[in-house]
Amino acid sequence: xxxxxxxxxxxxxxxxxxxxxxxxxxxxxxxxxxxxxxxxxxxxxxxxxxxxxxxxxxxxxxxxxxxxxxxxxxxxxxxxxxxxxxxxxxxxxxxxxxxxxxxxxxxxxxxxxxxxxxxxxxxxxxxxxxxxxxxxxxxxxxxxxxxxxxxxxxxxxxxxxxxxxxxxxxxxxxxxxxxxxxxxxxxxxxxxxxxxxxxxxxxxxxxxxxxxxxxxxxxxxxxxxxxxxxxxxxxx
Amino acid sequence: xxxxxxxxxxxxxxxxxxxxxxxxxxxxxxxxxxxxxxxxxxxxxxxxxxxxxxxxxxxxxxxxxxxxxxxxxxxxxxxxxxxxxxxxxxxxxxxxxxxxxxxxxxxxxxxxxxxxxxxxxxxxxxxxxxxxxxxxxxxxxxxxxxxxxxxxxxxxxxxxxxxxxxxxxxxxxxxxxxxxxxxxxxxxxxxxxxxxxxxxxxxxxxxxxxxxxxxxxxxxxxxxxxxxxxxxxxxxxxxxxxxxxxxxxxxxxxxxxxxxxxxxxxxxxxxxxxxxxxxxxxxxxxxxxxxxxxxxxxxxxxxxxxxxxxxxxxxxxxxxxxxxxxxxxxxxxxxx
Numbered sequence: 001x002x003x004x005x006x007x008x009x010x011x012x013x014x015x016x017x018x019x020x021x022x023x024x025x026x027x028x029x030x031x032x033x034x035x036x037x038x039x040x041x042x043x044x045x046x047x048x049x050x051x052x053x054x055x056x057x058x059x060x061x062x063x064x065x066x067x068x069x070x071x072x073x074x075x076x077x078x079x080x081x082x083x084x085x086x087x088x089x090x091x092x093x094x095x096x097x098x099x100x101x102x103x104x105x106x107x108x109x110x111x112x113x114x115x116x117x118x119x120x121x122x123x124x125x126x127x128x129x130x131x132x133x134x135x136x137x138x139x140x141x142x143x144x145x146x147x148x149x150x151x152x153x154x155x156x157x158x159x160x161x162x163x164x165x166x167x168x169x170x171x172x173x174x175x176x177x178x179x180x181x182x183x184x185x186x187x188x189x190x191x192x193x194x195x196x197x198x199x200x201x202x203x204x205x206x207x208x209x210x211x212x213x214x215x216x217x218x219x220x221x222x223x224x225x226x227x228x229x230x231x232x233x234x235x236x
Numbered sequence: 237x238x239x240x241x242x243x244x245x246x247x248x249x250x251x252x253x254x255x256x257x258x259x260x261x262x263x264x265x266x267x268x269x270x271x272x273x274x275x276x277x278x279x280x281x282x283x284x285x286x287x288x289x290x291x292x293x294x295x296x297x298x299x300x301x302x303x304x305x306x307x308x309x310x311x312x313x314x315x316x317x318x319x320x321x322x323x324x325x326x327x328x329x330x331x332x333x334x335x336x337x338x339x340x341x342x343x344x345x346x347x348x349x350x351x352x353x354x355x356x357x358x359x360x361x362x363x364x365x366x367x368x369x370x371x372x373x374x375x376x377x378x379x380x381x382x383x384x385x386x387x388x389x390x391x392x393x394x395x396x397x398x399x400x401x402x403x404x405x406x407x408x409x410x411x412x413x414x415x416x417x418x419x420x421x422x423x424x425x426x427x428x429x430x431x432x433x434x435x436x437x438x439x440x441x442x443x444x445x446x447x448x449x450x451x452x453x454x455x456x457x458x459x460x461x462x463x464x465x466x467x468x469x470x471x472x473x474x475x476x477x478x479x480x481x482x483x484x485x486x487x488x489x490x491x492x493x494x495x496x497x498x499x500x501x502x503x504x505x506x507x508x509x510x511x512x513x514x515x516x517x518x519x520x521x522x523x524x525x526x527x528x529x530x531x532x533x534x535x536x537x538x539x540x541x542x543x544x545x546x547x548x549x550x551x552x553x554x555x556x557x558x559x560x561x562x563x564x565x566x567x568x569x570x571x572x
Contacts, residue, residue: 003338011326081322085406088286089339090311096339 001099004091008103012070013110021069025062025111026118032058033122042196047129049206052119053138054192059115060146061172066111067147068154068169070104075158075165097234101155101227108147137206142186145216146172149223155230183211237264237299237313237413237444239285244294246280246468254280256468257294264413267440269455269476270448271562272465278448279319281465282418285446286316312341315412317403319419319448325392329383329402332391333374333409342373342410377405380435382428396423404432408439415445421454433458452559464565471565476558483543483561488551492531492538495550526551527567529560543567 012018032055041051073079086096116139123129150168157164175187185191191212196204208216239262246255254277262268270278283289284296287307298306324332378387381401386394391402400423407415417436421429429451436445437458449455455462455476462479464472472479526548530541543564547553556564 001338003334007324007327007331007335010331011324015326078322078325081320082324084288084318084321085316085323085336085403086339087288088311088314088316089336090308090341091339 001095004096004099005103008100009106012073012103012107017069018107021066022111022114025059025066025115028062029055029059029115029118030122033119037122038126041192042194044196044203047123047127047131048203049134049138050192050196050204052135053142053206054189055119056115056138056142057186057189057192060142061176063108063112063115063143064146064150064172065169067104067108067150068165070107071151071154071158072162072165074100074104075162077162080162094231094234097231101151101231104151104155108151112143112147134206137208141208141213141216145220145223146187148227149219152223152226152228152230156226156233159230159233182209183215186212186216238262238297239414239444240295240297240300241284242295242297244284244291244296246277246284246289247292254468255284255291258468258470260463260470260473262444262446264444265440265442266461267437267445267447267459268461268463269459270446270463270465271450271452271455272471273566275467276465277468278465279418280468282316282318282416282446282448286314286318286416287311310414313413315407315409315415317407317415317417317420319422321403323391323399323402325390328388328390329378329394329405330374330387332402333377333405334370336406337370337374337409340410342370373410377408380408381405382431397425397428400424401428411443413443415439415443417445418448419450420447421449421451429454452562456558464562466566466569471569479561479565480556480558481561483556483564485553486543486545486547486564487541487554487556487560488544488547489539489541489554490548490551491536492540495526495540495548497550525567527563529563 036058037046037051037055040046040048041054044050087093119135120130120132154165154168157168172187176189178188180188180190185194195209195212199207239260241258241260241262244255244258245253247253258277258281270281272278280289284291287303287310290304296303298310301309303310324335327335378384381404383398383401383405386398391399394402400420404417404420407417407420415436420436421432424432433454436447439445440458440460447455447459459476462472462474462476463470464479472482526542526544528540528542532539532541541554541560542551543556543560544551545568554560
């Protein structure tokens with residue numbers, strides 16, 4: 001199992017796509033940090049959880065795309081042709097799917113950490129600031145539900161029709177153009193710009209309205225559930 | 237290992253019936269050649285035997301146990317090379333084989349091969365056992381298919397023949413008891429083809445090898461049993477000698493100009509590019525159908541080789557080859 005995981009990680013992470021994507025991600029991230037985050041969001045400090053959350057919500061569509069791209073390694077026509085060989089092996093299909101899912105999750109974590117590491121460098125570079133503990137909540141609120149949902153739903157969609165994965169990559173970009181209700185506005189990026197202003201406090205501490213927290217929790221739950229369904233679909 | 241196929245039929249969801257009430261009994265050690273034109277049902281049969289498909293009706297038994305129950309044990313003893321397969325281009329040959337060896341459970345299961353043969357060129361032929369480690373198994377497979385120089389090369393850099401050999405290597409991993417090889421020599425040069433033919437022959441000394449091919453030469457010299465299929469049915473099952481015997485008296489040679497003088501029908505003589513395919517335009521000679529299997533231009537005219545139920549008077553009987561016998565069998569089905 002470890003060897004399969006290692007080789008799957010190698011397939012996913014040691015290629016031109018990964019390094020190209022990483023380059024685009026970091027370049028875009030730095031532009032967001034210098035162009036938007038540097039001046040602070042909603043009259044808060046650039047290193048406030050609100051500004052950081054805004055940065056994350058702007059990065060989320062790219063990370064979502066990256067997570068789904070990892071899954072395309074298992075659903076591409078070449079991968080399906082190789083499946084003729086792997087399916088003839090006695091390895092448990094579910095164990096195999098789990099291992100591959102773990103590799104995709106590792107890849108997703110890696111690009112997410114790259115994104116966070118870039119912010120750390122930025123904050124240290126410009127402000128000499130390193131109070132990272134205050135930034136954990138925005139990460140948990142914005143990225144974790146979205147990326148778990150993308151992997152869970154992507155795994156299922158890829159099994160149904162491989163091209164659906166590519167269509168699904170557009171979802172967060174589409175969300176950013178839609179006037180979503182207050183409870184879901186983390187998905188169109190307006191939450192971090194609007195909500196702190198409603199708190200009537202200068203540089204307010206990070207907080208979430210219950211409805212928004214509930215929506216994000218439901219999204220996380222659905223992501224886990226879809227992933228579970230995807231695993232159950234694998235032949236025993 | 238014993239495989240019993242009882243009245244198996246297979247119809248695809250699109251309605252195409254690939255196998256029709258097929259029954260067959262296979263037992264190791266044996267090298268079984270599976271012959272038939274395109275669309276005969278060979279690949280479907282191999283997919284059923286590798287548990288990649290389930291039959292629409294009928295039963296496949298592996299050592300007396302129905303396949304659905306025996307699937308895991310079958311796969312643990314199976315080496316499968318499909319006709320059309322993909323490889324992980326991002327990995328090297330060695331890494332890919334290690335990957336496949338892990339999937340096949342070879343690292344934990346261990347495999348058996350003789351210590352003396354480990355040093356020899358082809359270790360797959362013999363299976364006198366001692367424990368062989370995962371890495372050794374992979375190296376043995378690489379050596380068996382003559383890919384040592386490319387072991388560290390990424391698969392995407394390999395030629396078609398080298399990819400085919402990598403496919404063969406993964407099928408040979410762990411010396412499986414049952415080898416299914418669907419067109420294994422496609423894309424290989426003549427020297428490699430002979431080499432693999434011998435490798436499969438040695439492998440079949442103590443296991444069951446099912447070899448599907450379009451190349452008669454590949455089965456002629458090595459198979460001890462032949463199965464000829466067409467339209468999802470078995471036309472023949474027996475030894476190569478029996479197949480050749482069945483065509484005795486039905487193969488002849490003649491000069492084309494003599495044939496022209498002896499029949500009234502228009503001349504539809506044409507030779508297909510692939511010698512395994514009987515021409516679709518048979519030559520009708522006095523109510524008989526003569527299937528031209530070869531046509532050679534000589535200084536004295538065109539010399540034809542043909543098969544027929546009854547040879548016309550101008551045809552001189554010839555000793556049939558396996559190819560003639562195969563073509564005769566198929567042509568009989570075409571004309572029926």
